[in-house]
Amino acid sequence: MTTKKTPKPSATKATVLSSKISYRGKVFSVSTDKVTEPGGVTSTRDVIRHNGSVVILAVDSSTNPADPTILIERQYRHAAGQFLLELPAGRIEPNEAPLAAAKRELIEETGFRAKRWSKLVRYYASPGFLAETMQVFLAEDIRAGVAQPEDDEKIALLHIPLSELIRLIEAGKILDGKTIVSVLLFDRSRTQKR
Numbered sequence: 001m002t003t004k005k006t007p008k009p010s011a012t013k014a015t016v017l018s019s020k021i022s023y024r025g026k027v028f029s030v031s032t033d034k035v036t037e038p039g040g041v042t043s044t045r046d047v048i049r050h051n052g053s054v055v056i057l058a059v060d061s062s063t064n065p066a067d068p069t070i071l072i073e074r075q076y077r078h079a080a081g082q083f084l085l086e087l088p089a090g091r092i093e094p095n096e097a098p099l100a101a102a103k104r105e106l107i108e109e110t111g112f113r114a115k116r117w118s119k120l121v122r123y124y125a126s127p128g129f130l131a132e133t134m135q136v137f138l139a140e141d142i143r144a145g146v147a148q149p150e151d152d153e154k155i156a157l158l159h160i161p162l163s164e165l166i167r168l169i170e171a172g173k174i175l176d177g178k179t180i181v182s183v184l185l186f187d188r189s190r191t192q193k194r
Helices: 098-110 162-170 177-193
Strands: 015-024 029-036 042-049 053-060 069-077 082-086 089-091 113-124 133-143 156-161
Touching (some): 082 177, 162 177
């Protein structure tokens, strides 16, 4: 029996042969890059460039530590063509630290503040064409305040028990990727601590 050897992936980055901005908008830009990939193939890639985003998993354990509530937003998303249930999130402004962005976004969108903050995970949402990273922060000991949403943000706030969120994810009722990733990772970390 003959086995084929799988070629080793190169540890180097792509070589950018040329790059031009194809689109520049308020939130992101698109660059068209001609690159030689680590495997030696030359191709043209359109890449959405974005400053990065923060996601806030705001947890209230004060009433039921065994099944804490998670602060969820319900808002209409034009690209999805429907209302979605999702965690608070927003973009990182130029020269803004991710934690500062998370605190700002939580206040703006929900009015809530948190006494304890920690990093949960950082990931690429769709690295095939999107250069945006998403940094998820866990916000604990939350307290209500006055929201300061932007004009286009029409947000309904919900406090949903973790167990119910897990059920909604498993039933395919939550379609937002950042919410699915964050909630399932948070639930797993709690389970492992027990």
